[in-house]
Amino acid sequence: MRIIVQEQPFDLGAEANAFAASRTDMGAVVTFTGVVRDDPSRPLRQMTIEHYPGMTERALEKIATEAQARWSLGDVLVIHRFGPMRPGEQIMMVATAARHRKDAFEAAEYLMDYLKSRAPFWKKELAADGESWVAAKDEDEDALTRW
Amino acid sequence: MRIIVQEQPFDLGAEANAFAASRTDMGAVVTFTGVVRDDPSRPLRQMTIEHYPGMTERALEKIATEAQARWSLGDVLVIHRFGPMRPGEQIMMVATAARHRKDAFEAAEYLMDYLKSRAPFWKKELAADGESWVAAKDEDEDALTRW
Amino acid sequence: MIDVLYFAWVRERIGVPREQVSTDAATVAELVEELRAREERYALAFSDLKALRVAVDQDLTDFDAPLKGAREVAFFPPMTGG
Amino acid sequence: MIDVLYFAWVRERIGVPREQVSTDAATVAELVEELRAREERYALAFSDLKALRVAVDQDLTDFDAPLKGAREVAFFPPMTGG
Numbered sequence: 157m158r159i160i161v162q163e164q165p166f167d168l169g170a171e172a173n174a175f176a177a178s179r180t181d182m183g184a185v186v187t188f189t190g191v192v193r194d195d196p197s198r199p200l201r202q203m204t205i206e207h208y209p210g211m212t213e214r215a216l217e218k219i220a221t222e223a224q225a226r227w228s229l230g231d232v233l234v235i236h237r238f239g240p241m242r243p244g245e246q247i248m249m250v251a252t253a254a255r256h257r258k259d260a261f262e263a264a265e266y267l268m269d270y271l272k273s274r275a276p277f278w279k280k281e282l283a284a285d286g287e288s289w290v291a292a293k294d295e296d297e298d299a300l301t302r303w
Numbered sequence: 304m305r306i307i308v309q310e311q312p313f314d315l316g317a318e319a320n321a322f323a324a325s326r327t328d329m330g331a332v333v334t335f336t337g338v339v340r341d342d343p344s345r346p347l348r349q350m351t352i353e354h355y356p357g358m359t360e361r362a363l364e365k366i367a368t369e370a371q372a373r374w375s376l377g378d379v380l381v382i383h384r385f386g387p388m389r390p391g392e393q394i395m396m397v398a399t400a401a402r403h404r405k406d407a408f409e410a411a412e413y414l415m416d417y418l419k420s421r422a423p424f425w426k427k428e429l430a431a432d433g434e435s436w437v438a439a440k441d442e443d444e445d446a447l448t449r450w
Numbered sequence: 451m452i453d454v455l456y457f458a459w460v461r462e463r464i465g466v467p468r469e470q471v472s473t474d475a476a477t478v479a480e481l482v483e484e485l486r487a488r489e490e491r492y493a494l495a496f497s498d499l500k501a502l503r504v505a506v507d508q509d510l511t512d513f514d515a516p517l518k519g520a521r522e523v524a525f526f527p528p529m530t531g532g
Numbered sequence: 533m534i535d536v537l538y539f540a541w542v543r544e545r546i547g548v549p550r551e552q553v554s555t556d557a558a559t560v561a562e563l564v565e566e567l568r569a570r571e572e573r574y575a576l577a578f579s580d581l582k583a584l585r586v587a588v589d590q591d592l593t594d595f596d597a598p599l600k601g602a603r604e605v606a607f608f609p610p611m612t613g614g
Contacts, residue, residue: 193330291612420531422531425529
């Protein structure tokens with residue numbers, strides 16, 4: 157298991173390749189990457205992610221450990237950035253490796269669902285009309301009832 | 304949409320980076336990579352994938368087009384190899400980009416489920432005790448009832 | 451004349467990947483009957499249709515499918531992609 | 533003495549990211565009452581507890597949680613990771 161919380165960008169491709177290469181006894185590798193949407197209809201200038209150093213790593217480890225207990229996984233990777241980001245930049249990624257695709261997919265979805273509303277990150281958007289904190293969505297909280 | 308059927312290896316990392324970079328207006332990118340399992344308890348020497356040129360591309364396009372009709376996707380990528388491969392080599396990948404993670408995950412799972420039993424590929428394994436065709440699994444056929 | 455293609459173990463049992471067949475068969479099932487009657491290797495390859503899949507002009511279909519106008523029929527075991 | 537941390541708009545309303553608080557509060561809820569009584573900015577930040585989450589020693593918990601032995605309490609809005 158690897159949990160990384162960092163300010164600087166990560167290289168999705170390099171991380172995906174290194175992750176897949178580390179467990180070639182696994183038949184299935186799933187990655188999810190979250191991106192600051194660069195949407196022309198939404199004039200976002202910057203997104204800043206605040207986090208709770210210490211608790212963040214602890215919460216992510218707890219979520220990843222729970223995923224490993226629930227599914228048969230060869231490995232789990234979570235990378236999450238904090239600090240300021242521009243539209244189009246990658247915010248975070250998770251990767252799961254498993255013998256079978258169902259485990260790899262479900263575990264990745266589980267990680268994402270929990271990471272959304274149980275890991276201490278907060279997003280603030282800067283647009284032409286000022287700054288605002290992104291509100292948590294009911295649907296993200298509801299997604300947890302699935303597990 | 305990009306559908307690639309080729310004999311030579313592909314670079315998961317380079318493909319994932321190019322795919323993610325092409326649609327930065329999408330918030331969620333999911334990749335699935337299938338690997339010839341390099342399992343010490345299973346002395347596989349080689350896996351050879353046979354396919355039906357012409358129908359393969361047609362079937363993959365049909366599956367990807369159906370995924371785009373069912374989910375709100377920014378883009379879809381399918382790469383599938385044929386020919387001989389060694390344990391540890393990557394067989395195929397799919398990638399989906401969507402505004403929201405649920406669409407990206409579901410569409411990737413749909414692509415995989417259909418690709419498993421509706422795209423004309425056949426796997427033959429070569430082990431110390433000889434060659435054998437991999438039998439289709441009932442669970443892969445059953446997986447289609449979900450959609 | 452119709453192109454008949456075989457894949458995976460069907461190809462191995464029949465011994466060729468494709469051949470041209472002169473037939474008046476109205477359906478895939480009728481074509482299979484004609485092939486079965488030809489030689490032992492065809493009878494063997496087509497002994498259990500439940501273990502086989504068929505595509506007409508590169509679209510998956512079933513053994514009741516009509517052959518009128520078809521240029522290409524392919525027989526193969528259940529697919530194992532991914 | 534306990535370390536009290538604030539994040540996101542809670543931090544902005546209170547004006548500091550963390551402070552040391554001398555308290556005998558037995559629970560998080562009691563600590564919140566003490567803070568609310570201090571100054572308007574606290575009353576404002578803690579006006580709707582349903583909009584807040586709390587962690588004691590870096591574990592998510594609820595407002596009934598005991599503070600005995602706790603070194604660190606953090607208040608913040610619902611999280612928006614991913």
